[in-house]
Amino acid sequence: MRTHYFIIFLTLFSSTLIAQITGVVTNQNGEQLPFVNVYIENSNRGTTTNGDGAYELLLEREDQGKEMVVVFQFLGFETITRTVEIGSPQVVLDIVMTEATTSLDEVIVEAGVNPADRIIRATIANRKKNLDVIGEYTAKFYSRGLWQVQDAPDKILGQEVGDLGGGLDSTRTGIIYLSETISDIKYQRPDNFSEVIVASKVSGDDNGFSFNTASDANFSFYENTLNLNAQIVSPIASNAFSYYKYTLEGTFYENNQLVNKITVTPRRVNDRVFTGTIYIVEDSWQLYGVDLHTDGTAIQVPFIESLNFKQNFKYEDELKQWVKISQVIDFSFGFLGLKGDGRFTAAYSDYNFNPAFGKNSFSAEILSFSQNANKKDSTFWDQRRPVPLTLLEQEDYVKKDSIQVIRKSKKYLDSIDARGNRFKLTSPVFGYDYTDTYNRWRVGVSSPLQAIQYNTVQGWNGSLQASYSSWSDDDYTKTFYAFAKANYGFSEDQLRYTLGVTRRFNRTNRAVVSLTGGVDLQQFNNAEPIRPIFNTAYSLLREKNFAKYYEKEFAQIAYGQELVNGLRVNAILAYEKRNPVFNTTDQTFFPSDDREFTSNNPLAPLSNGSAAITTHRIGKFFTSATINFGQKYYSYPSGKFNVQSERYPAITLVYEKGFGASNADYNFDQLRIVAQQEFNVGNKGRLSYDLRAGTFLGTGDEISFVDRQHFNGNETVLFEPGAINRFNVLPYYERSTNTGYFEAHAEHNFKGWILGKIPGINKLNFNLVAGAHLLSTQDQRLYREFNVGLSNVGWGKFRLLRVDYVYGQGALGGNKGAFLIGLSL
Secondary structure, X not given: OHHHHHHHHHHHHHHHOOOEEEEEEEEOOOOEOOOOEEEEOOOOOEEEOOOOOEEEEEOOHHHOOOEEEEEEEOOOEOOEEEEEEOOOOEEEOOEEEOXXXXXXXXXXXXXXXXXXXHHHHHHHXXXXXXXXXXXXXXXXXXXXXXXXXXXXXXXXXXXXXXXOOOOOOOOOOEEEEEEEEEEEEEEEOOXXXXXXXXXXXXXXXXXXXXXXXXXXOOOOOOOOEEEEOEEEEOOOOOOHHHOEEEEEEEEEEEOOEEEEEEEEEEOOOOOOXXXXXXXXXXXXXXXXXXXXXXXXXXXXOOOEEEEEEEEEXXXXXXXXXXXXXXXXXXXXXXXXXXXEEEEEEEEEEEEEOOOOOOOOOOOOEEEEEOOOHHHOOHHHHHHHOOOOOOHHHHHHHHHHHHHHHHHOOHHHHHHHHHHHOOOOOOHHHHOEEEEEOOOOEEEEEOOOHHHOEEEOOOEEEEEEEEEEEEEOOOOOOOEEEEEEEEEEEOOOOEEEEEEEEEEEOOOXXXXXXXXXXXXXXXXXXXXXXXXXXXXHHHHHHHOOOOOOEEEEEEEEEEEEEEEEOOEEEEEEEEEEEEEOOOOOOOOOOOOOOOOOOOOOOOOXXXXXXXXXXXXXXEEEEEEEEEEEOOOEEEEEOOEEEEEOOOOOOEEEEEEEEEEOOOOHHHOEEXXXXXXXXXXXXXXXXXXXXXXXXXXXXOOOOOOOHHHOEOOOOOOOOEEOOOOOOOOOOOOOOOOOEOOOEEEEEEEEEOOOOOHHHOOXXXXXXXXXEEEEEEEEEOOEEEEEEEEEEEEEEEEOOEEEEEEEEEEEEOOOOOOEEEEEEEEXX
């Protein structure tokens, strides 16, 4: 009886097994070959070898007893086919590959013509046709991401590095990120994409979701450029001959088709280009393979040292097309003593190039997750993972899973908090935080040193802030924040305070409500055109007090949320009492007989006793709606993450109302519209613009100066490169108005398109930047401003500076030009 049950058990167990072919692929020297394509001939089933050269080719139950032809394909090596009989659940097939020999016997040679140029020209001529052939499809997608640190310092900029989540061992090396995804994808040129992640796995986080996505790995060298922070020109782009030189290394046959091996070399140093090898099939002029690399200098990400793309293609007989089946992106990085490398592996299978997409096949949702996508067990992954784990990756999963149990325990979290919560002798000076990680809350007191500033209204002043925050989970889905801030001005001998609470309800529509109130000192332009630290420096060192203030006693409630995808609304209701304030000190480090501080009145800078406003009360209502046309998004279980379209501008409509003022003349209505957009112009750089227009309704000349429309001026030698809606040589309040207005800003960063072509200068890797700015108001003449400068200025990996020359026309004080310095972080 027991034997009978045992036989039944074996029968049932064996029927659940899925056959597989496994093995290791090496070269003739016994060295393991990573990322060799392994697939069943005339099928969509395949895999690649892992970093150790091992592979697992999963088969189906009906393959038992059949003969199958297995193909091994790798760039630079002879393709191998092996016929295998599937007679057992597991077939071991090790392969030794031989480096491919190329010849020039098949090359058509014309006098004075580079044979590689002929091939590239034909490929460029057929580029769009080949793009269209694979212009839409569905497929299965697998991705693995790996980041390794080879050398980590104990501290970076004085901050403890720690072990980076358990990734670093005692030698300060190890894997700091390892994750996998299995997805179903749909694609339609030019930008329709949909991905459903069926399974997601993150080492050391059983509740985590990988950020490896198919859309982020969707690189095609048939496109003119690849977006890698900068637009990198493809070796077969329509204008490729302006950027590359080509050498035909030889030819070989694959699938009875002649394949050309071509080396591509940049024409200029530091250009936005690749270096390496491409393989092109004769007559069809399709890509057979790609092995190209670039670096952080080209893409202008200084901490990236190298970036290598390797793509392998497989011939689809029915489609008569070579299609991508694997992609490997290797990179290395180094910055501030932290060094490492990483790899993103992608495998494509089960292509369908006739998907019959309809109008509803795609939506704004680029990415979504199946239910319990991050809860798949090891059996699922063993059966579905197309690229086997390396030994190092297997060990990382085991180690991180063990560490995770410990590091999520209350005992461990409390021990970590106990070390971080120690009160030190320096805490009263540099601030102090107390955290309870397990129960997800934190309290803290800020450093008084960080908030010490100087202005001519308060003199030396300092702030002290106490805060409390809490969060619902590790993803901070719901958050609560409360603060109490006190500010004291020593010269005016006055204490001001503000209180506030903010509650975020989710990360899907990001609904947020806040309550704030108290007494605060604010600049008339609430955008703070001059930062307090700059005003402090100019006041003390140059005897120039650019910031102008008023005192606001207020209570306000604010709410904002995304109503539907692409439409976010915000509303603020407030009660304010505005009081004038005056200079109380003229202290400066370097007094000069030909300079003196101006008054706190922007309207009468030479009249110290005058005020820009009188004390008054007013109710304020503000509402805005921002429309991001064409916005797409990722749907993670923890929230929604928006991706703004570069094809359309973002439009913001604003209505602002002042009501119930103690002086009826101060009531007002203002309408404003803003259009903003930023987009790449091929490989010629990136263009940004910001257009604003508005008007006041039913107001006279008596509107409070606080409520006028102020424009962001600048009178320092410093500017903010990321903010283009600024006039960098216009006095701060010269054009403030309560009439209709229009302002336009445009700036283009050529990203090396011009300077990269000038011998000698291209070695500096600077970017040329040019811009134009215009301001028109009904009550004053037109103001224009032009700027030209250099960005990506610096040395080595520190490329944070930008230097501009700005020229303004139409200011009351006459035309002005100045050299300015910006800091980009």
